Amino acid sequence: MERLFAGWGFDAIHARRLLRWYYDSSGEVDLHRPARQHHALPKALVACIEKDLPLSSTHVVRISEASDGTVKLLVSTHDGALVESVLMPDFRPDRAAGCISTQVGCAMACDFCATGLQGFSRNLSAGEIVEQFLHLKRDAKRLSRRLSTIVLMGMGEPLLNLENVVKAIGLMASDEAGHLGWRQITLSTVGLVPQLRQFVDLRLNVQLALSLHAPDDETRKRIIPMARRYRIADLLELAQEHQANTGRVTTIQYCLLEGVNDSDDHARALATLLAGRQMHVNLLTYNSTGQPYRASSPQRVDAFINILRDHRLVAHTRRSRGDQIAAACGQLTATKA
Ligand code: SF4
Known part of the structure; x- marks a missing residue:
């Protein structure tokens, strides 16, 4: 934008001003609107922006709301691809967390995940990832909340789109753009x-x-x-290295599936595996995806978590949200029906 503005004969400083104002104001993805409202910009520059600066490339096709407060956005890209983003109200009444997609579909084919069953179409660009953040930010504002954290855990495997994901993280986190802060962002893989x-x-x-x-x-x-x-041992070593580099505790996500991975032996094995690593365990509920799995019973979940805690691990269960509108973990399919 600096180069573009300078090329039009305007001071490049306006680019920084406009971008900051754009990200801060309302999360409006339409760049023209803030330009028009930004009185510090020369009128002639606003006219150039309206004529030649490309508009945002995504738009929200549908908003679904669950009775637990979860909101799911169906987002369409310039080529008609569909992805989903989810807004989850925080226990604090003025905050919300967002879940963002990084790919159209997913090639990982995890057996318990509806997204994985769809297959992979393409990577999202950094802009398409950031625009989901802006859509969620705007929707949080509609609900009188502030979007305070983002997890890259929607459709897709973020590490398979690393270049765009890193660019998008930088934009969402930085003071000059999204202003979210680095540690408010979680990459889930x-x-x-x-x-x-x-x-x-x-x-x-x-x-x-x-x-x-x-x-x-x-x-x-x-x-x-x-x-x-890839072996678990190698993944844990790398996670440990990230933890040492950044001081950020790795979260181990564990979806409890009845009769598959939820026995006392599995819990003890997990405790042994993580002993001395200071990682936190997040136990997830299986949300129905049409696959032949069942969620573990509440008694099994309690027994599992108690074993972890007896071994001095920090472990929590994560309350499943958005099941009613197929917005819970593993349920995102981005279909219009
Ligand atoms: S769980 Fe994540 S990585 Fe696995 S198929 Fe679903 S979206 Fe892809």
Whole structure:
């Protein structure tokens, strides 16, 4: 924008002003509107912006709201691809958390995930990722909340679109643009060793969530195809390195599936695996995706978490949200029907 503005004969400083104002104001994705409202900009510059600066490339096609307050946005891209973003109200009445997609579909084919069943179409650009953030920001404002955290956990595997994801994280986090802050952003991955290596080497000061879902490679291979290529031990070493580099505690995500990974033995194996690593365990509820799995019973979940805590691990259960509108973990399919 600086180059563009200078080329039009205006002071490049206006680019920085406009961008800051644009991100801060309302999350409006239409750049023209803030330009028109930004009285500090010369009128002739506003006219140039309206004529020649490309508009945003995505728009919200549908907003679904669940009775638990979860909001799901169906977002259409310039080529008609559809992705979903989710807004979850925080327990604090003025805050909300956002979940953003990084790819159209997903190639990982995790057995318990509806997105994985769809297959992969394409990567999202950095702009398409950031625009979801802006759509969510605007929707949070509509609900009198502030979008305070983002997790890259929607459709897709972020590490397979690392270049665009890193660009988008920088824009959402930085003071000059999204103003969210680095540690308010979590990258969630199923774990691919080469790409995780690259991510760790970048030393981004963001949170890392590793979707483990099993305490041993054999169990993991049953539900995550990618586990046939990469060992849990290697993933944990890299997560540990990120933790050491950034001081951010890694979250281990573990979706409890009845009869698959939820026995006392699995819990003890997980405790042994994580002993001394100071990582936190997040136990997730399986949300129905049409696959032949069932969520573990509340008694099983309690028994599992108690074993982890007896082994001095920090473990929590995460309340499932948005199931009513297919917006919960593993349910995003971005269909118009
Ligand atoms: S769980 Fe994540 S990585 Fe696995 S298929 Fe679903 S979207 Fe892809």
